[in-house]
Amino acid sequence: MIFNVFKGKCFLLTILGILSGITALKDVTVTIPLAARIMDTVELQCQYDLEGEPLYTVKWYKGSKEFYRYIPKELPNIQVFPLPGISIDLNKSSATLVVLKNMQLEGTGRYKCEVSSDAPNFYTQMQSGYMYVIDVPERDPVLTIEKETLGYALKGNCTAPPSYPPVNLTWFLNGRQVKDFSRGAHPTDRLLFKNRRIPIVSSSIVELELDSNIFQSGRAVLACHGTVFNLYERKKEVILEEERPQPRPSSVLGTLDSTSDTGIIVFGMISFPLLLSCHVILR
Incomplete structure (x- = not known):
């Protein structure tokens, strides 16, 4: 209760200082x-920028819980309040820097810095930012290709390994982003999903109508990109090769063997069948 009253006085003094045109702490x-x-x-x-005012405290919070305090008038200057997933390197931390080591998943959250000037004004300002701690996936996304029984539509399915936050999946056709595709996300353990940040499997499906305009010099490249911020970036590609064999009177249907890196997809046409051979490229 005393702490809350003190904070209220600091806030009131800050407002009074602003209204009177006085600034002593800024640019946090x-x-x-x-x-x-x-x-x-x-x-x-x-x-x-204290603008000549003495520093009273610098406090760091994760969410609403304080975990680090710097007070220049006290010895030792630094006080630490244990929180799950947070370990502080005291030798490298100071009034303007906190070094966290051996980060854990529990370290994900909003971090806030609160700066207060000393008596008589006790001006206080704060700023915050959000940080994710990620168990970066080691595997590539899995890309499979299907074709519809009728027509000439190609369906691609891309599934990423479990991650929190989930892997962001994006499709590209011949280097240009495909905007029309579906997304899905599934927790690896639904019983724990509401209470914990658990890995999530993300997946995406794209459907394309095949025609000669898709192919460039007889080839087309369908790619699935998976990213998690700047820490994970993987790509899986399928090369579609266009061939025009001799006309045949009946249609021919084929499937891509998803267990191998190279397969053949044949889409039947009455006059000129379109033959697609798909080569999977790992990158």
């Missing part, structure tokens, strides 16, 4: 990574 800015890997070392920076 934070630099917080958007994403980090498990076991990474992360730097949280908090810069500010």
